[in-house]
Amino acid sequence: MSRRGQAFIVHALSAFVMARALLYTHQGPIASKISQQPKGIIVLYLTIQGLAGSCACMVLGLIQDMFPGTRRYLHPLKRALTMVFLPMDFVVSSVYWSLRTFAPSLILLPTETSSTSSSLPIRIAIYVGASCVGLGCLVFLNRMHSASR
Numbered sequence: 001m002s003r004r005g006q007a008f009i010v011h012a013l014s015a016f017v018m019a020r021a022l023l024y025t026h027q028g029p030i031a032s033k034i035s036q037q038p039k040g041i042i043v044l045y046l047t048i049q050g051l052a053g054s055c056a057c058m059v060l061g062l063i064q065d066m067f068p069g070t071r072r073y074l075h076p077l078k079r080a081l082t083m084v085f086l087p088m089d090f091v092v093s094s095v096y097w098s099l100r101t102f103a104p105s106l107i108l109l110p111t112e113t114s115s116t117s118s119s120l121p122i123r124i125a126i127y128v129g130a131s132c133v134g135l136g137c138l139v140f141l142n143r144m145h146s147a148s149r
Contacts, residue, residue, distance in 0.1 A: 008065040014139045015058035018051055021135075046092050053085035058139065 025048065060078040064071050099107045 004065060004068075007061065010139065011058050011062040011065055014135060015055055015062055017135055018055035018058060021051055022048075022055065046088060047096065050085055050089045050092050053081055054089060054135070054139065057081045057085060 057078055060074050060081070064074050064078070096107070
């Protein structure tokens, strides 16, 4: 497979997974907890900002793969977004996975149950955490490595 075909597959799959993760914050089991917060507070989380920026970079890369003539116009924007969101994704990913591994009680959301007054943690599924936090960092690092060759 050609390099352009491989780039297309990476951009398409990662954009799809990242878009699904963004939808999960509005439709998944955590959506009721998020909807109780003031309007617009979700964009204050670095995880969501990094995910949205990574998804935007992947969509721009996908457009460049489908229409090579747009590279001249979209490449500077994609490069600027990558320079902003790669460090953010790297820091958020390293902090998130360290906490998830060694101190999960610090990142679990407490919720009240109707039968008891104790709060139970909402566990975010591993695949959601991986797509929200880890995928952007991995794809960016992969793209930077392949661009340096």
